[in-house]
Amino acid sequence: MLKVVEIEHLTVEYPGVKALDDVSFSVSEGDFLGIIGPNGAGKSTLFASILGLNTKYKGTIKFFGKDIQKSKEYLKLIGYVPQKPIFEKNFPATVNDVVNMGLRKKSHEKKIDEILQQLWIHELGNRRIGELSVGQQQRVFIAKALVNNPKLLILDEPVTGIDQHSIELFYSILKELNSKQKITIIWSSHDLDAVNKLANHVACLNQTLFFHGESDDFFDNDELVKQYSEASMQEHMHHH
Amino acid sequence: MSLEILSFGFMQRALISGIAIAILCSVVGLFLVLRRYSLFGDAIAHSSFGGIALGLMAGVYPLWTAYGVSLVSALIITRIKDRFNVSGDASVAVLLSSGIAVGLVIIGISGGFTVDIFSFLFGSILLVGVNDTIMILGLTGIILIVILVLYRQFLYSTFNEEQAKVSGISVEKINYLLIFMAGLTVVTSIQLVGVLLISALFVIPNVTAIMYGKGFKQTTMLSMAFSIFSVVVGIFVSYIFDITPAGTIVLLSTGIFVCTIGIKSLGILKT
Numbered sequence: 354m355l356k357v358v359e360i361e362h363l364t365v366e367y368p369g370v371k372a373l374d375d376v377s378f379s380v381s382e383g384d385f386l387g388i389i390g391p392n393g394a395g396k397s398t399l400f401a402s403i404l405g406l407n408t409k410y411k412g413t414i415k416f417f418g419k420d421i422q423k424s425k426e427y428l429k430l431i432g433y434v435p436q437k438p439i440f441e442k443n444f445p446a447t448v449n450d451v452v453n454m455g456l457r458k459k460s461h462e463k464k465i466d467e468i469l470q471q472l473w474i475h476e477l478g479n480r481r482i483g484e485l486s487v488g489q490q491q492r493v494f495i496a497k498a499l500v501n502n503p504k505l506l507i508l509d510e511p512v513t514g515i516d517q518h519s520i521e522l523f524y525s526i527l528k529e530l531n532s533k534q535k536i537t538i539i540w541s542s543h544d545l546d547a548v549n550k551l552a553n554h555v556a557c558l559n560q561t562l563f564f565h566g567e568s569d570d571f572f573d574n575d576e577l578v579k580q581y582s583e584a585s586m587q588e589h590m591h592h593h
Numbered sequence: 594m595s596l597e598i599l600s601f602g603f604m605q606r607a608l609i610s611g612i613a614i615a616i617l618c619s620v621v622g623l624f625l626v627l628r629r630y631s632l633f634g635d636a637i638a639h640s641s642f643g644g645i646a647l648g649l650m651a652g653v654y655p656l657w658t659a660y661g662v663s664l665v666s667a668l669i670i671t672r673i674k675d676r677f678n679v680s681g682d683a684s685v686a687v688l689l690s691s692g693i694a695v696g697l698v699i700i701g702i703s704g705g706f707t708v709d710i711f712s713f714l715f716g717s718i719l720l721v722g723v724n725d726t727i728m729i730l731g732l733t734g735i736i737l738i739v740i741l742v743l744y745r746q747f748l749y750s751t752f753n754e755e756q757a758k759v760s761g762i763s764v765e766k767i768n769y770l771l772i773f774m775a776g777l778t779v780v781t782s783i784q785l786v787g788v789l790l791i792s793a794l795f796v797i798p799n800v801t802a803i804m805y806g807k808g809f810k811q812t813t814m815l816s817m818a819f820s821i822f823s824v825v826v827g828i829f830v831s832y833i834f835d836i837t838p839a840g841t842i843v844l845l846s847t848g849i850f851v852c853t854i855g856i857k858s859l860g861i862l863k864t
Contacts, residue, residue, distance in 0.1 A: 404759045428761040440753055441627060445803050445812035454749040455760060481806055 354381035355417070357505050357537045358403060362412035365398050371560060372398040373410075378556055378565040380539060382504075385531045387552030387568065388541040389581065394559040396541040397436070400509050403539075404433055417504075429457060432498030432536075436509040438490065442483045448493050449478045455497035468496045472526060488519025495526070506530065508540045524551055545582070557581055598832060606726045607718045607828050607838075613733040614785045615794065615820035619802075620740055621778045622795030623813055624771055626803075627751050629681065633670075633772075634795040636685040637779040638788045640666035640692030644780075645713045645788075646699035655713065659780045666692065667776040671769065716787035716839040718828065725784060732781050736774050747771065748809060785824070786839040793843040794820065801850045804857060819849050 358380040365373040373395040380386050388396055401407040403414055405425060413420055416427040432455075446454075452465055469475040472492040482490060491511055498506060508527075512520045528551055530536045542548055548555060548568065555571040557564040564571055571577055598604050618634075625633050644662030648655030666688055674684045700710065712720065721729075740747060750757040750764045758764050779791055786794060802816035827842030 406755065406758060425761055428759060431759070433756065433759045435756065438753060438756070441629075443803055444627060444752060445623075445807060445809050446748075446752060447808035450748070450809045451752070454745060454752060454757075456745070457760075479808070481808070 354383070356380070356415075357382050357384070357417060358539070359415040359418075360399075360403075360412070361415075363399070363402065363414065364411040365395070365402060365407065365409070373402075373558075374561045375412075376558070376562045377412075378562060380505075380537060380554070382537055383531070383535055384554050385527075385538045385552045386540065386554040386556060387548035388539065388556045388558055389543070389545065389548055390541075390558035396558055397509060399558065400433075400507055400539075400541070403507065404428070404431065429501065430504045432495075432501070432503035432506045434491070434494050434498050434506070434508045434511050436511065436513055438494050440482070444481075444483060446482050447479050448474060448482060448485070451482050451493055452496045452500060455500045457501050464502075465496075465500060468499050471529075472496050473522065486516075486519070488515040488523070491515060491519070491523065492526070499530075503536065505537045505539065508538070510541050510543065512542070512544070520547075527551060545578070598829065603719055603721075604828075604832070606721050606723065608825060610721050610726045610729040611718055611785055611824040611828055611842075612821050613729050614782045615798075615824040616817050617733045617736060617778050618782055618791075618794035619798050619816040619820045620737065620813060621771075621775050623799045623802075623816060624747060624751050625775060626796055626799045630685075631796045632682065632685045632689070632792060633667075633775060634779050635792040636670065636688040636692070637663045637667050637776050638783065638791040639689045640695075641780050641783065642713070642788045643692045643695030643699065645783075646696040646703070646710070649707070649709055650699055650703040655709070656780060656783070659713075659783065660777065662692075663780050664773065664776045667772045668769070671772050712787075713783060714787050714789055715837060716783065716785050716790070718785045718838050719832070721784055729781055729784070732777060736778065739770070739774065743767065743770070786842060790839050790843050793846055797843070797846040797850050798823070801846075801853050804853050819846065823849065 356379050360379065361377050363373055363376040364371070376395075376399070388399070390396055398407060402410050403421070405421060405428060408422065415421065416430070419427065421427055448469075449465075452469070456462065456465070466475065469478060472495060474489060474492050474496065477485060477489060477493075482493060485493065512523060515523070524547060527538060527540070531538050540552070549572050552568050555564065555566065555568045556562060557571070557577070564577055622634065625631060641659040641663035644659035645655040647662065648658030651658070670684050670688050673679050673687075674681055746757070746762050746767050749760065750762055750767045754764050782791055782794055798816040798820040801819055802812045805812070805815055807815065823842050823845035827845050828838055830836070830845075831838040831841040
């Protein structure tokens, strides 16, 4: 199986804190990898490093076998959906404007309608982005990430602040993108049940990687699930 | 009456350069407003005042020195903001006041205020010469072409810098290019409304247009329309009633803004 992303001995240190410590794993073509871990586990740092936003790391990150520090070209093959897209609430951009921002080649333009339909937002094309619900906005950002036919889709806890109905719809869309369109997905989430249902691989991250493998191996191992649940429960209590 | 006015060369030049500047300020200003950089135009204009004083003292055409000083200060302000983590509004304030201070000191050294200084402070669109008009048209053309060619890059990095970076856009280069173009636009526009009222052209038509709730292209078009209307009507009105063009233009622009707020609060406009 072709390796889409290979991460070797990735260590990221911020002043006084080690965000990631010697993390190594790889993602093969067609994988749907769910990354789980408590808040502050280094998930966003991991994504920032893969996406070239953080270049101060030790170790290597390869995309289709090439070191990502050699050229930024690889970014053209990645679609990224951030946790909460930050923009001015009254930014004068319609849904079509936003999706078009992602468009790198004019030739892909005719695909836009199809993508908007697939994501159930085709009727919103002329609405301003700021008028939509968070769930709808999130789907617009997925559409934007998809217009260039990415090989890899990266989503950072994409259901924060979205209603249950939108979450279900969102999950079914992800499933379809992975199974029908064969898009490799890396997705970080707090929702263990959803990861269990959707992902075929799981990575457990908390500064270090303490599990990476097929999701069945993780969810069939009560000890691992318990450990994870306790860790995130403590984290949860800590936050309240 | 109006046809007679149009036959004057100075009026033709005023209208042509006024319309070009209106378009330019709308387009460049929209990106600045959306980046919460509304006062940036003001800061550059004030620092260019230092440049103008320098030119007048040295006997060089003041707008040339103004271009030089304002471009350098635009780059410095951006550097300070990026490198030393000074907030955008604070760095604007520093530049704004120090520009005027430099101007005042130079004027003091060279023997006090003259008519020339006032025409730069408040604009002198009816005095624009043929060469200035050509220069304004050329610059407008070049900047608009650059924006059209890099439209997606400008829009995306204004909308969300991080996502634009991830999509492979060199956001830093785009930012510098925008700042550079804003510097050129400001100094060019000094002839229309002067150093003190530049912000009005950058900001008012754009905040008005944004309120109409349309997409990006329509917002740009609306903003240009408001701006051109204010400039053209402002030039005519000021000539007929013999009042200052700069003030009239800005007040007309403010008038459209106030009407829009009125329409909105009556609930005729949604969003």
